Structures are given as C-alpha cells and as structure tokens.
Amino acid sequence: MHKPVHTYEVEALEAVLRANLPDFDRLDRLEKFPSGQSNPTYLVSSGEHQYVLRAKPPGDLIASAHQVDREFLVMRALAGTGVPVPKTFFLTGEETPIGAQFFVMEYLEGRVFWNPALPELPMHERGQVFAEMNRVMATLHALNPAALGLADFGKPGGYFERQTARWIKQYRATEMDPQPDMEALITWLSGNMVPDDGLVALVHGDYRLDNLMFHPDKPEITAVLDWELSTLGHPIADLAYQCMQWRLPNGGQLRGLAGIDRTAQGLPTEQEYVAAYCRQRGWSGIPHWNFYLVFSMFRLAAIVQGILFRAAKGNASNPKTVDDLRPALTLLSGMARDLAETPSQISV
Numbered sequence: 001m002h003k004p005v006h007t008y009e010v011e012a013l014e015a016v017l018r019a020n021l022p023d024f025d026r027l028d029r030l031e032k033f034p035s036g037q038s039n040p041t042y043l044v045s046s047g048e049h050q051y052v053l054r055a056k057p058p059g060d061l062i063a064s065a066h067q068v069d070r071e072f073l074v075m076r077a078l079a080g081t082g083v084p085v086p087k088t089f090f091l092t093g094e095e096t097p098i099g100a101q102f103f104v105m106e107y108l109e110g111r112v113f114w115n116p117a118l119p120e121l122p123m124h125e126r127g128q129v130f131a132e133m134n135r136v137m138a139t140l141h142a143l144n145p146a147a148l149g150l151a152d153f154g155k156p157g158g159y160f161e162r163q164t165a166r167w168i169k170q171y172r173a174t175e176m177d178p179q180p181d182m183e184a185l186i187t188w189l190s191g192n193m194v195p196d197d198g199l200v201a202l203v204h205g206d207y208r209l210d211n212l213m214f215h216p217d218k219p220e221i222t223a224v225l226d227w228e229l230s231t232l233g234h235p236i237a238d239l240a241y242q243c244m245q246w247r248l249p250n251g252g253q254l255r256g257l258a259g260i261d262r263t264a265q266g267l268p269t270e271q272e273y274v275a276a277y278c279r280q281r282g283w284s285g286i287p288h289w290n291f292y293l294v295f296s297m298f299r300l301a302a303i304v305q306g307i308l309f310r311a312a313k314g315n316a317s318n319p320k321t322v323d324d325l326r327p328a329l330t331l332l333s334g335m336a337r338d339l340a341e342t343p344s345q346i347s348v
Helices: 010-020 070-077 123-142 159-176 180-191 235-246 270-281 289-312 319-340
Strands: 028-034 040-047 049-055 088-091 102-106 201-203 212-213 222-226 232-234
Touching: 070 102, 070 212, 102 212, 123 201, 123 212, 123 222, 123 235, 123 270, 159 180, 159 232, 159 235, 159 289, 180 319, 201 222, 235 270, 235 289, 270 319, 289 319
Parallel strands: none
Antiparallel strands: 028 040, 040 049, 049 102, 088 102, 201 232, 212 222
C-alpha cells in the first residue's frame, strides 16, 4: 500500500463517508493501492468494514479523461447482469474533501493476475482463465445498452473513426518529444479507416487480465474493474486491445506473451482466442484484423504518452513505475507501424 496522493481533512472526509456508507463509523485508514496509473484507488477501513474509493487524480487534467462518474454509472447499470462488477455506493460532485470527484464501491477479496503467462497456476487452469475472460467479454458485448439505461453512453456508429480522432487529439495534447512512428501511424490510420459495419456494443475500453478479479479458488471472474474508458463502441475494439498481449514482450509494464510457447504452457494462441470469441458471437471471422491491432497499439501508446506527460507535471498516480513505461511508447508505435502494411483477417 502507498500513501495517498490527495490531501484531505480527516473530519470532513469522515462526514461524507459516514453519510453515504453502510456501517461506516470512523476513518481508520486510507491507503492507496500500488497498482494503477490513471485514477488513484484507495482502501478505506472503518473498524471491521472495508470499502474502495476511486478518485480523479489531483492537479490539472486533460479534458474528457479520468471520468470516474462514467465508471460509477456503468458499474451501477451492470449490477445484476451476467457481467460481474462490485457494488457501488455513491458518487460525489466535483467539490469534495479530497479536492477531486470520487466514488465508493465494495471491497472484494479475490485474485488479480498480472502476468498473462499465468506462471502461478497449474497448466490445466491457464486455458480456463482465458476461456473465462473470453466468455465474460462476449457476454458484455451481447448486452443491450438501451435496456441498461445506457442508450446515451456514447455515440452509435463510426466508432473507429471517432476514436482515432479522439486519441490523436489526446496524443497531441500530451506529446513532448518527436515520435516519428506515432506520426506515421496517425497518417496511416486516417487513410486506412475500416468501413462502419453498424455493430454497437457496450465496450470496456481497457479489457485486460489485470483489470479482472478472479475467485480465490476457481477460474471464475468475480469483478470486472477499471471502467474509466467504457463507452458505446465496437466490440472488436475490446477484443483487439486484449489480443495485443500475444504480441507484446512478457517483461516490463506491458506484460505480454511474445516469446512464450503457448501450446506448451497451456495457453491459447491468438487465432484460437479470437476464433472462440467469434463462435460465441456467431461470427464467421474478422476481416481487417491488423487494422484493429494497429488502432489498439496506437491508442495504448497515446495513453502511455498521457501517463508520461502527467509524470512530467508531477501528477502521476504511480510515479515509481513511470520509468518502466518510457520504452513502451517507442515499442508500441514501432510494432504498430510494422503491422500497418500487413493485411490480415481471422477466420473461424
């Protein structure tokens, strides 16, 4: 656990928590979870009771980023669906005792896996973890956003065109040093946009292994976390974003599966994972597969640039890991540029 990155008066914060939380008496501890680079997340302890507080970071923020209110809204809407999420208690306004908007949700016990090679698990359970990730993602994408009260959670249609423009804008707002590969990708994505096929789903936006909590003893997801980037979008965006891990190196902050013998380690190949998702959705395959991977890598590179930018301004949620992320920008943009001119599709 780490010390809070927000400043606050204990009595003022206690008053807000006491008014909105069941069984809250006094603030015994407020400790920051060590993981996470975007929205600081804290363990709140009051006697025998524990809660999780998730807040916008302190300082000046990029417009449209760190929207904890959207996280709160989507998790509340997903309660009772086949997508497991923590119970949410309340959301504050912008003026709070910690100087930033926050929400509070339940604290859950479980396992979070950081290495997608899953070395801590016996081989026969590794494939089950990936199958469960796939199942929950397909379940999410099959939900009807309007039935959940999320019809206005994003703009339907034209997702990749709009998202490309958004992340170019985000990158431009935070770029510091010249990045030739990023400039090449901006040109390529704008000139090779996939046609809109009309598919619309609720997408997580950051669907990866370490944003999922598993049951303490079973390969069963008990909570999907970190919904900051969720919106109405295209389901392939989540799938391709997750499938980047098959191509990224296993060491460092990006934590991929490159160089690992998947079959020998009980892990699915990228082709097998995508084919399993397609079968659940009733699809025969995915054309333009490399476009989606290139877009995902560019988007993640833009997110990394934003983290580096906040670190330079002293606002990083987890400053100790920022140095490890510096090579990631070059790696991601270089890999994406190599993929850009290679047409590819996945068939079932």
